[in-house]
Amino acid sequence: MNSNIATIITTCHTCQLSDLCLPYGLNVNEIESLEHIIRNKRPLQAKQLLYSKGDECKSLYVVKSGGFRSFLINAEGSEQTINFYLPGELMGLDALFSGSFCSSIDALVTSAVCELPLNRLNELCDKIPNLQHQMTRVLSKEISHNHDQLVLFGNNSAKIKLASFLLILSKRYELLGCSSTEFNLTMRRHDIANFLSLSDETVSRQFTALSKDKIISVNQRAIKILDLDLLKSIVEHSEEEDSLFFNKRASKAM
Amino acid sequence: MNSNIATIITTCHTCQLSDLCLPYGLNVNEIESLEHIIRNKRPLQAKQLLYSKGDECKSLYVVKSGGFRSFLINAEGSEQTINFYLPGELMGLDALFSGSFCSSIDALVTSAVCELPLNRLNELCDKIPNLQHQMTRVLSKEISHNHDQLVLFGNNSAKIKLASFLLILSKRYELLGCSSTEFNLTMRRHDIANFLSLSDETVSRQFTALSKDKIISVNQRAIKILDLDLLKSIVEHSEEEDSLFFNKRASKAM
DNA sequence: CGACTCTTTGACTGCATTCAAGCTCCGTGG
DNA sequence: CCACGGAGCTTGAATGCAGTCAAAGAGTCG
Numbered sequence: 001m002n003s004n005i006a007t008i009i010t011t012c013h014t015c016q017l018s019d020l021c022l023p024y025g026l027n028v029n030e031i032e033s034l035e036h037i038i039r040n041k042r043p044l045q046a047k048q049l050l051y052s053k054g055d056e057c058k059s060l061y062v063v064k065s066g067g068f069r070s071f072l073i074n075a076e077g078s079e080q081t082i083n084f085y086l087p088g089e090l091m092g093l094d095a096l097f098s099g100s101f102c103s104s105i106d107a108l109v110t111s112a113v114c115e116l117p118l119n120r121l122n123e124l125c126d127k128i129p130n131l132q133h134q135m136t137r138v139l140s141k142e143i144s145h146n147h148d149q150l151v152l153f154g155n156n157s158a159k160i161k162l163a164s165f166l167l168i169l170s171k172r173y174e175l176l177g178c179s180s181t182e183f184n185l186t187m188r189r190h191d192i193a194n195f196l197s198l199s200d201e202t203v204s205r206q207f208t209a210l211s212k213d214k215i216i217s218v219n220q221r222a223i224k225i226l227d228l229d230l231l232k233s234i235v236e237h238s239e240e241e242d243s244l245f246f247n248k249r250a251s252k253a254m
Numbered sequence: 255m256n257s258n259i260a261t262i263i264t265t266c267h268t269c270q271l272s273d274l275c276l277p278y279g280l281n282v283n284e285i286e287s288l289e290h291i292i293r294n295k296r297p298l299q300a301k302q303l304l305y306s307k308g309d310e311c312k313s314l315y316v317v318k319s320g321g322f323r324s325f326l327i328n329a330e331g332s333e334q335t336i337n338f339y340l341p342g343e344l345m346g347l348d349a350l351f352s353g354s355f356c357s358s359i360d361a362l363v364t365s366a367v368c369e370l371p372l373n374r375l376n377e378l379c380d381k382i383p384n385l386q387h388q389m390t391r392v393l394s395k396e397i398s399h400n401h402d403q404l405v406l407f408g409n410n411s412a413k414i415k416l417a418s419f420l421l422i423l424s425k426r427y428e429l430l431g432c433s434s435t436e437f438n439l440t441m442r443r444h445d446i447a448n449f450l451s452l453s454d455e456t457v458s459r460q461f462t463a464l465s466k467d468k469i470i471s472v473n474q475r476a477i478k479i480l481d482l483d484l485l486k487s488i489v490e491h492s493e494e495e496d497s498l499f500f501n502k503r504a505s506k507a508m
Numbered sequence: 509c510g511a512c513t514c515t516t517t518g519a520c521t522g523c524a525t526t527c528a529a530g531c532t533c534c535g536t537g538g
Numbered sequence: 539c540c541a542c543g544g545a546g547c548t549t550g551a552a553t554g555c556a557g558t559c560a561a562a563g564a565g566t567c568g
Contacts, residue, residue: 043411072405080408082401094401096394103401129380140350146400147336147348147357151326154334154405154451156525158556189515199557204516220515220565229349410557412524443547458548474533474547480523 011035020088020175021062022116022134032127037120044107050091051102057095059115063087066111067186069195070103081195083149084187086172108186153197155235161196163234165214170225172239173191180221181228186231265289274342274429275316276370276388284382291374297303304345306358311349313369317341321440321447321499324357335449337403338362338441340426347396362440407451409489415450415486416460420470424479435482439475 012035014022024033030174039059043066044050050061050068069084083101085091091113094102129243152164174180193203208217215231217224225231266277266289277285293313297320297477298304304315322339339345345367379386393478405416428434439446447457464470469471469485471478479485 006513070401072401074405074409078400082404094394094398097391097398102398126383132386135390136393137351139390139397140348142397143350143393144351144356146397146404147324147326150336150403150407151328151334151401153404154448155328156451156555183497187515194408197410201558202516202556205556208516410523442545453527454547455549456524459524462548 003032016177017062017064017088017127022131022138023091026130030130031227031234033124033128034131037117041115043110043112046107046109048107050107050113051101053101055101056059056218057092057099057101057118059117060090060092060095061105061115063089063091064112064114066100067093067108068105068111069108069187069191070105071194074105079194081191084191084195086186087176090138093139108188136165158196158198158202158206159209160235161198162192162203162210163231165192165196166223166225167231167235170191170228181225183223184222188221189211197226233245258437266292270405270431271316271318271342276344276392278386279388280384284384287378287382287500288385291378292369293367293369293371295367296365297366300361300363302361304359304361304367304375309355311346311353311355311372313351314344314346314370314375315359315367315369317343317345318366318368321362322359323362323441323445324359325448326357333448338445338449340440341430344396346390347393349391352447362442362445412450412452412456412460413463414489415452416446416457416464417485419446419450420477420479421485421489424482435479437477439477442475 012018012021012031013028015021015023016070018024018031026034032243034190041061051057054074063085065087067087068091070082070091071079072082072226073079085105091105092101125135152161152168155161156162169183169185173183186196187209189201189203192198193200196203207216207218210231211218213226213230215225216233217226266272266275266285267282269277272278272285272361275289280288286505293396295315305311306508307326317339321341322345324336324339324345326336327333345359346355367507368384379389402422406415406422409418411416423437423439424434426486441449443457443461444454447454450457461470461472465472465485469481469488471481
């Protein structure tokens with residue numbers, strides 16, 4: 001059937017994403033070894049689960065196209081979105097510790113992944129030091145990315161949260177070679193709200209507020225950033241305006 | 255001077271923390287190799303910096319005693335606390351990606367660390383596959399720990415945040431072989447507030463609220479958990495009570 | 509076309525922040 | 539030894555931002 005398509009897709013050295021992905025820093029032979037262990041799952045439809053929390057982790061996954069979200073379900077049964085994944089990003093890294101997935105992941109839109117069987121990946125890491133180092137780098141990157149996210153949540157105001165969110169997305173799209181000022185959101189308002197710990201209505205209100213100020217234009221999931229500097233200034237000057245020299249609570253100790 | 259003390263301290267196989275630390279899963283010879291690369295820095299006083307964001311990462315550090323906090327300074331100059339570190343926990347993992355530290359760390363109280371020079375640690379990882387795997391596990395653990403933290407922040411209510419914070423601390427102290435119901439906070443109220451993205455006053459109010467309900471007793475930084483189940487129920491039943499059919503308001507702790 | 513999901517908008521309530529003042533603890537120096 | 543001062547913590551009162559509830563608009567699909 002379309003097995004030839006799968007073959008094409010699994011070729012790292014013709015993949016536009018390879019610089020953002022595991023092959024980064026590997027030589028031609030090493031990339032070829034990596035290619036041989038990659039399997040392709042059939043594309044996932046929106047809302048379809050890639051894996052569930054608690055499942056044994058037999059593979060890691062790289063986003064090939066589309067987008068995903070990871071989430072946890074807390075004691076009351078409500079979801080908390082942990083992260084969004086764009087093409088080139090590795091999913092499942094939190095499972096390496098315990099051997100089973102610590103969160104669930106589903107597709108936001110129709111999406112494709114590269115599957116990396118863990119046993120073969122580990123074998124390869126033992127053989128190719130560069131790959132092992134790249135794995136370590138990817139893990140470390142995920143940690144520092146999570147830290148940035150925690151800082152984002154430290155800014156309590158809904159306006160700042162949404163502005164930060166858009167700026168982060170803008171950067172990630174730029175890295176992918178897409179436009180940094182014009183892109184389509186892969187996620188629904190509800191997903192954004194849940195991710196930012198806001199209500200759906202608040203997210204909606206902030207979108208319209210940013211529109212009215214001509215900072216962005218919104219049409220459904222299509223976003224245009226009209227004034228990048230103004231968007232940045234929302235995040236940066238959050239507290240300066242009102243209190244420059246007077247009691248700034250949090251920032252006493254250098 | 256006290257170089258003999260330093261020698262004693264750097265012996266992993268006599269260290270109570272070794273099961274929580276890098277030596278976990280290593281055999282006697284491997285632990286000995288690891289011991290040889292460990293250096294000891296002199297103890298740090300409260301508020302003293304271990305490293306600053308942007309510094310080149312030449313070493314990783316393990317908390318030997320005391321406690322630390324990592325933090326970032328955002329555009330306005332105010333701090334955001336990212337994480338607290340208790341004995342046995344590895345600091346600096348977010349630097350492996352870029353080679354320089356992505357956050358700053360200072361001591362909360364007088365504290366000691368084991369220093370692991372990165373170049374020697376990497377050499378050792380290449381030689382000892384078990385150590386490399388353990389490093390990967392520690393990195394992965396940090397990621398899933400960060401995810402739990404993000405979920406914590408998803409629960410907006412100040413009461414739930416503080417209850418979760420205390421429960422997480424309780425578990426970590428238990429792992430260290432300390433009492434899970436009676437411990438001293440290493441951090442000030444301000445640090446907790448900053449970490450939980452709350453104001454100092456709100457944290458204080460929630461402490462007194464928990465005291466009045468006889469769930470905990472507070473004396474300065476000394477905490478006793480009087481009713482662990484009730485504390486857990488605050489986190490778990492956060493939304494069940496109210497959104498069944500009525501507005502909550504009337505229903506208290508039943 | 510109707511049923512559905514997703515999104516927007518409005519009105520109201522409440523929780524956490526903010527501002528302000530008083531308290532406790534602790535080290536320092538008279 | 540007590541007085542003093544400062545840092546950290548607690549408490550009170552008022553404001554405002556975001557959540558909740560409710561309903562209607564917009565887009566999608568069978």
